[in-house]
Amino acid sequence: MLLTEWSLSSGREIADIIIRNARLPLCITDPNLPDNPIIFANPAFCELTGYPLDEVTGRNCRFLQGPDTTPESVAAVRELLSGQTVGTVEILNYRKDGSAFLNALQTGSVLGADGKAEYIFGSQLGISAKRAAERRALVLADRELQNRLGNIVNVMSVVIRMTAQEECNSSELGKTLTGRLEALGKAHIDSIVQPARGRPGLHALAEQLLTVYAPLGSRQVSLSGADFTLPEHLVSPLTLVLHELAANAVKHGGVSCAGGKVRLSWSAEGADLLLTWQETGGPAVTVPKRRHGSAIIRKLMAASGGRLEFDWQPSGLVATAAFTA
Template identity: 50%
Template sequence: MEILKSKPRWDLKNDRAIAQAVRHARIPLCISDPNVTDNPIVFANDAFMALTGYSKDEVIGKNCRFLQGTGTTPESVNAVRRAIDAKQVETVEIVNYRKDGSSFLNALQIGPIMDDDGKVLYFFGSQLDVSEKREAEKRARALADAELIHRLRNIVNVMAVVIEMTAREEDDTRTLSGVVVERLRALSDAHLQTVGQLDEMANVEMAELGTTILAAYAPKGKAQFSLEGEQVVLPSQLLSCIALGLHELATNSIKHGALGVATGTIQLTWDVAPDDDDQMLRLTWQENNGPPVVEPKRQSGSRIINDLIEAVGGALTLEWNAAGLIARAHFPL
């Protein structure tokens, strides 16, 4: 290990295996000496050089602040200082800069190396570039925002269809008002329960989720849908995807399919089947007795469903049969 010319406080002969592991570790790592003025870097491995673009001669003897730049926030710098002052192992996300001027988001883990008497000999800092991970999270949030806007627009369309179909059935204004309010409240409750509170839901069965959603969307209630399948408790990683997918299918059915007419029906079935070393939950959504179906030219809704399903390792197929849409999806359990 290349150590700054201060007397090393560890015995490299006894710790040769550790020293070799640190030198050749793939994770970027540097070590600084707080017992020397300005706590300079006294060691940096090859992975550190590869990440930052600097050579050892440009790193050894410098304080780690040379990696900071215009995008480095005072809050992150203060968090690093607090970890050093407290002599504790902490992880801080801080914007650092390479030699070529490019920035990266560094998940910096910093902590003390102490002797047997509890005296701090060195500080270690391990670097992890999490820029790509955070960008992926931003893209996921953007997708979620787009999905939410799309869903809000759909809610307005669904409300309009519910009111229109109810008005055809009820002549009395008072009765009409009561039925519309009841159906819209059911729709609102279904969204709050199966979308707004997904993070809080646990041990939800497939039959319960399907009934909650379809009962809210079907203008004529349970007469317009049937469910059949074995008892399946949905794992948390699938709950959000399946709930949003069913909302999307129901919305599409009201706007263009079976739930948009009084005679239309939905059949939702599912089963669990082995698939190599995994088990697959297979869902089938089939519409009947609705208007003639034509495959839409724009499929923004189905694209959103497909993105959600693929994100959890599943797959979706849509069959735009003239007699009614058939959607088939499978998910790894």
């Protein structure tokens, strides 16, 4: 259906009202006039740039460029215009007062019936604050990563040194070190390479570790307690505690036979995280003479302000741990 003259006129009036009152800065240039001058700019454009309308119209948009405007961004704008396509370019522009702002400039040509550009529009969006926030977030993320990697290295150094002191057999030393460092590294690396998950939760970390150790998987593991988001400083000691308990349970304890099980429960009391590890259904319990693994994790626990106790009950080992969150 053809538009009537009345409807076309009304449409233009509505479009004019919308453009003038839009909060998105907008200007229109005429490429058929010398130097492609601005022929229209809305109040939002003047507010963003600091120039009144009479100082904008009749000028080419290059007056918004300044000393740090990159040639690459200018060339990208020219390429859009010469190709008569619509696109967005991030370009550094300057206000009348000399202050710079990063401009997400969307520009393109309005073509006539003959395929030639009759007008060129440009919509500006100041994104300096957004980019600054992104840069601050990156700096904070880098610092957190550096701190976390430093903590991992420190803990691994302690583990290597103490394991080497307490294991005389080179074969056992290699196996013990490999298991401890793999468990520790996996827990930390997962939280580093998958930051969208945020800090690890206790349930997810325990499930990840224990179901891998248990020969029959989740059938031999019971977890209970409200999920608890782990502070960064607790990831290492908690991972090592669970690794040592699980490794011992596989070799000598509750999950070394098909009928055995491990139950891990936890609760938060004030600033403390309390864990209880209980093994059942395993072979007859004997108090071990060598406690190298438990000595290491006790020292690491003490360094982080926690404590770990073992109760070798006839029905199975019960271990209790307290961490200061």
